[in-house]
Amino acid sequence: MIRYDDTNDTSILQYAKKLEGKSFSEVVKESNKYLNEDGDSVLHEDKAEYYSDTKSKGSLGHLIEEYYFGYDINSNQEADFSKTGLELKVIPLKEVRNKISVKERVVITIINYDTIIDEPFENSHVVGKLSSILMVFYLHDGSGEKLNYRIKNVYHYTVPYEDYLIIKRDYDLIAEKVRAGKAHELSEGDTLFLGACTKGANKSALRTQPNNDVLAMQRAFSLKISYMNYVYSNYVTRKSAPPEKIIKDSTQLLEKSFEEIVLEMLVDYYGKSKSELLDMLGLSYEKEPKNILTIIIYRILGVKTNLAEEFAKANIDVKTIRLNDKNKINEHMSFPTFKFTEIVNQDWTESDLHNIFNEKKFLFVVFEIGSDNEYRLKKALFWNMPMDTLNGPVQDTWQAAKTVVENGLVLKNHGSRTTNNFPSASYNRICHVRPHAQNKDDVYPMPDGTFYTKQSFWLDKSYILKIINGCDK
DNA sequence: GCATGATCATGC
DNA sequence: GCATGATCATGC
Secondary structure, eight states: OOOSOTTOHHHHHHHHHTTTTOBHHHHHHTTOSSBOTTSOBOOOTTTHHHHHOTTOTTHHHHHIIIIIIOOOOOOSSSOSBTTTTBEEEEEEEEEETTEEEEOSOEEEEEOOHHHHTTOOGGGSHHHHHHSEEEEEEEEOOSSSOGGGOEEEEEEEEEOOHHHHHHHHHHHHHHHHHHHTTOGGGOOGGGSSSEEEEEOSSSTTOEEEETTEEEEEEOEEEEEOHHHHHHIIIIIISOOSOOOOOSOSSTTHHHHSOHHHHHHHHHHTTTTOBHHHHHHHTTOOOSSOOTTHHHHHHHHHTTOSSSOOHHHHHHTEEEEEEEEOTTSOBSSOEEEEEEOHHHHTTOOGGGSHHHHHHHHOEEEEEEEEEOTTSOEEEEEEEEEOOOHHHIIIIIHHHHHHHHHHHHHOOOOEEETTEEEOOSOOTTTTSSEEEEEOSSSTTOEEEOTTSOEEEOEEEEEOHHHHHHHHTTOOO
């Protein structure tokens, strides 16, 4: 029985749309594929375990291929719907505090370090596999009962032209890094939409690389979680008005990288004071908001809110940094609080802190105070954390914090003040733990049932200073 | 002046 | 009410 025309994307999508609302066990049941003696469809006995085992991650995709679209599972590099070049991706969503977001990056294909150095993007497997994707989103409810997970949305994604141009540059950057013998230094934060994510049975799956004897972690091209979240919330479900783009004319991306364009937009304003900038931008406030410098940056970039489409897709955060009259930074840089009860159950690579610095890129914008006591725009730069810092000092701090929570806090009284034994600012001058709360009664529970003031990880101001002075490597 | 603890301001 | 970015306050 032919249920769709496999030479026609519209027909495939129309048929696929009927998946919405079904659980995976319903898909099997309605497939009429393997019937038991009662005439019900069941999982083929050879594969029942594979499809229901929590550990076999790709299996829900295979289940859809086999039971819904009725073709054999292929692991070759051809497109799933080979006649139209359409790729199928079955993508988990998660729900946290009533908010649904994409659970994982979407892996496209393994990076072959040996061939990428000679293979232009246009001829690569990756461009073929991400240009046209049938995205099947299901809600991963965390129960582990995979077959009960329910499909929420089906969407035919085709890569927008401006995204294609950015993804091509991402590919070129990854290829260039491999060509330079730096495959072992690849990081997801290097690129904007197309990331080089680790891929393997364990995180230490190593491969050889050309132009360097150092082994590199196996990695795959993937659409970043931030990119997928943008796709989901703005293209698939369209819940709210999308943020504005910074790049209004996408042909600019033919000449320059996104980062170059952004930095050039800011260069014109270097040396200008806060009040001059407010004037130039036509802004005035009765009472200046605390994030005035961030507002200024977004307005320079031509965006009316403190959100930009490209920053959302690429997981870029704007951080303003103030230099005092001695050219030092006054404050360390804070990041979100962590939960004591979560950190004790997490491994480093799945921790929030690892995910932040592994995936995020920062636009650091430096303001310097002048003799007139006014801040002036000094410079701006993009930065993401190098792998050896992430898996060195930052991991050390995280591990030390985890150990403190595991073993129980040790508090000491010094007169009116009480100190704890979390890794403090003097720990390694890169990353430390400090309170981050409304006040000291704003607490999270400890594993032992006691409560302690919310804490977060901070980057040391002396480390930030090295970064903005270009001396962090 | 730094280290560390404590808190503010804004937006959702 | 809370998450998040940012800054203040005190003791040594």
